[in-house]
Structure formats: C-alpha cells, structure tokens
Amino acid sequence: MFTQVNLAQMGCQNKHTFSTQSRLSRVKYLLNSYYSRRINYYIFIYLMANTIIDIEFRIFGNNRNFNLDEIVKEITYFKGTSYYINEFCMTGQYNCPKNNFSKIAMSMRSTCDEVFLNCTWNDNREFDCCKHFVLTETELGICYTLTMENESPDSDDYINMYSNRDTGPSNLLIKLSSPSQVFIHSVVDVPYYNTISTDILPAMMGIFKQYKFVIKDIENEDEVKFVGITQRRCRFPLENELVVSSKY
Known part of the structure; x- marks a missing residue:
C-alpha cells in the first residue's frame, strides 16, 4: 500500500531575508501504516x-x-x-x-540548495537533500522529488523508505528556508492545479509542524477494468497515454 507527499513553496520570497533569519520552517512527517508501502516526497518551488x-x-x-x-x-x-x-x-x-x-x-525559480536546509529520515539518518530530491516538472511548476523509484540499492547513500508493520511508522524531518505547502495524494499522482484543499498542508516560517496519518488503501474489483473510461471517469496506469515523466 502506497502513499505520496508533496511540498510546495507558498510564494515569492526574498532569499537575502531568509539567509539572515534564524527562524526555520520545519516539517516532520510521521507516517503510520499497517501495510508495506512506498513513500514519495515532492517539493514545489517558487522563486524569491x-x-x-x-x-x-x-x-x-x-x-x-x-x-x-x-x-x-x-x-x-x-x-x-x-x-x-x-x-x-x-x-x-x-x-x-x-x-x-x-x-x-x-x-526565476529557487535552486534546490536555496530551498532545503536539512533532511533527516527516521530521526537518525541525515542525508543530502539535493542529492536525493530529483527535479520534476508538474503543471504547478518545478518540483523536487524524493521517491524510492530514484533510489539505487547499490548506492553508498541509499535510503530505504519502505515502511510496514514490522518496521513501524517512519518519519521524515525537513528544514526549509521558506514557507511551504505539503501535498498528500496517491503514488500514481503528481501535484496538480485541482488538488483538493484538504490534501494540502501548510508549513509556515518559524513553526514546527508534525502530521500523522494512517493509510487505507482502496483496491478496485477486477471487473472495473472492463467498464469504459468515460463511464468510470478514471484511468488505470497502463491506460495513461500522457508522457510527463519517466516515472509517472
């Protein structure tokens, strides 16, 4: 069972102001599920x-x-x-x-180094944010993506982000240099303009926020695939002819 989290910077900011401020925007995600799943993280950036x-x-x-x-x-x-x-x-x-x-x-957009200050996985594994967050284009603009799809088990700094009942809940701590938004959606999605407002979590400057959620995956009946796309009004991954990313 999978989930996906996206972060989006909330507006145009002055990078020189942020460099002198001691307050940091910190967001911590405590992910709790009873199933094995892949966790994906995105950040959507606006420039100063x-x-x-x-x-x-x-x-x-x-x-x-x-x-x-x-x-x-x-x-x-x-x-x-x-x-x-x-x-x-x-x-x-x-x-x-x-x-x-x-x-x-x-x-006009911020570079990765201008956005991230620090990234930590499961409280004890600090990692280079910009080495693992990969630039991704969405209809909302440029995003930086952290996903197991981009992690190589052969790499020296490989991060295993799988979580299940045996491993217990996982968490990701991200320190940012600007106000941001967090997008939560399924693993097959990317941030898009019509994202439901309840699926967007704000992360403001100078505030530490912790979000906890449990994943309840929905599995379609086998017969659904035989219903026409126009009637069910959704597509399975293999039915998607749009080419936006090599991963999605």
Whole structure:
C-alpha cells in the first residue's frame, strides 16, 4: 500500500531575508501504516522576488511597463488565471515572450540548495537533500522529488523508505528556508492545479509542524477494468497515454 507527499513553496520570497533569519520552517512527517508501502516526497518551488526583478530587467529593460512584470509572473507561477497575458499579449498590445517559457520559469525559480536546509529520515539518518530530491516538472511548476523509484540499492547513500508493520511508522524531518505547502495524494499522482484543499498542508516560517496519518488503501474489483473510461471517469496506469515523466 502506497502513499505520496508533496511540498510546495507558498510564494515569492526574498532569499537575502531568509539567509539572515534564524527562524526555520520545519516539517516532520510521521507516517503510520499497517501495510508495506512506498513513500514519495515532492517539493514545489517558487522563486524569491529579487531574482524575478533581475530577470525582468534583462528581458524587458529598465524603462518598461510594469504590467510586463505581471506577465512574467503568470508564466512562472501559474495559478489558474492569466489575466495579464490575455489582456496585453493575446491582443498584441505588448511584445510578450513567445518561446523559451521553460527557460524563463527555470531562471526565476529557487535552486534546490536555496530551498532545503536539512533532511533527516527516521530521526537518525541525515542525508543530502539535493542529492536525493530529483527535479520534476508538474503543471504547478518545478518540483523536487524524493521517491524510492530514484533510489539505487547499490548506492553508498541509499535510503530505504519502505515502511510496514514490522518496521513501524517512519518519519521524515525537513528544514526549509521558506514557507511551504505539503501535498498528500496517491503514488500514481503528481501535484496538480485541482488538488483538493484538504490534501494540502501548510508549513509556515518559524513553526514546527508534525502530521500523522494512517493509510487505507482502496483496491478496485477486477471487473472495473472492463467498464469504459468515460463511464468510470478514471484511468488505470497502463491506460495513461500522457508522457510527463519517466516515472509517472
């Protein structure tokens, strides 16, 4: 039985401010289940405001209409609406970026080292966050992914994140340099725009939070696969033709 946890940074922040603050955002996950399962962790990153301004100066210059700043933010931090793009780009009023959107977004997002401060598994195993969290693209933007799919048993710093009745509950302690959000969903999902709000847990600066949950897996009857996709309104993994990641 599997579960999956995602972390998402909550907004644009000043990296210079965070570097001088002594308060740390710490999130601890205590995972408790009666079944063997794989635990996956994600973090969805927003970049700090200073970097955004620097990039916008390079793209549009000093004497620019500041509506262009909002256009770049809509490209980088999609939140379901694109007012400025529709108002000024689609009408041809501004000469907006027409390509290299990924490059623009990547140049404005925090690097892994700017996000993570410390990672510990089961209270006694500290590990290099950025060596194990792998960059993953989702419709919410760039994420950093920690999953057993990316762990190699032959590696010297292999982390066994399987938990079951014999091993007991597992926990992951992550110290972050900015406010974040935690996404909880099934192992076959990645963060997406319509994630139910109750599946998103906030992690604020200066606050230590501990979340505990028990996994109750649901297994479909064999006959479900014979029901049409349009009727059951969901897909099995082998029916998914979208190619977003080599793992999902």
